[in-house]
Ligand SMILES: Nc1ncnc2c1ncn2[C@@H]1O[C@H](COP(=O)(O)OP(=O)(O)O)[C@@H](O)[C@H]1O
């Protein structure tokens with residue numbers, strides 16, 4: 001939650017982290033986008049997640065699902081399948097998460113990390129996008145983004161970003177901020193968020209000595225990003 005909220009603040013968005021069912025009805029009407037992250041899922045939190053997704057959908061607000069470690073347990077898989085049925089605008093996971101979700105199967109992955117390359121998950125991402133109606137993003141060395149037809153590749157970022165916990169969660173939150181700004185273009189907004197986060201990682205790495213200082217410099221770089229840096233560094237290509 002720390003790096004997610006700080007990423008959003010650095011990017012100019014306004015985060016609020018909530019779990020409690022009783023306050024979601026009051027809070028959700030004020031949001032511009034919702035991010036549901038099952039990282040530390042508990043049975044108490046799942047009804048809150050479902051309620052928030054339902055309210056967002058009723059109010060026409062975009063929402064993003066991060067299926068953290070969905071491969072790790074039947075409980076996580078069932079929760080994600082139920083949340084998928086509530087029609088997220090975007091699903092962003094690592095390759096092992098997207099493969100597990102597309103196949104509705106558990107048993108692959110390492111902790112919360114991927115054992116697959118993002119390019120291994122292109123077909124899974126396309127079939128998940130077609131089945132769910134969501135834009136699906138697979139993070140990795142090349143981020144893959146698809147609506148089931150078009151496939152886009154984002155070639156920004158540095159490998160050290162995998163060594164900071166919750167960079168995946170943070171970029172999912174950033175995707176929510178970008179679709180809040182441009183809700184009618186979720187494919188483009190998702191690719192842009194991944195690229196901008198990757199650019200911040202590249203710029204942060206110029207000052208970092210390891211994962212802990214990269215975390216700090218990435219957030220500083222995101223906060224200081226200007227148009228010139230974006231235009232010179234963004235690398236987004238069409239893959240299919
Ligand atoms: N090898 C890599 N090279 C460049 N960027 C990477 C690499 N691996 C991950 N990233 C970036 O790190 C962030 C987190 O992705 P990832 O580690 O796949 O997510 P998760 O934390 O959910 O497993 C994303 O912005 C992704 O683009």
Ligand SMILES: Cc1ncsc1CCOP(=O)(O)O
Nearest residue numbers: 039040112165166167168169
């Ligand atoms: C380590 C850990 N354990 C439960 S959630 C979490 C963080 C997951 O974040 P990310 O998917 O971005 O690595």
Ligand SMILES: [Mg+2]
Nearest residue numbers: 068094168169
């Ligand atoms: Mg993750």
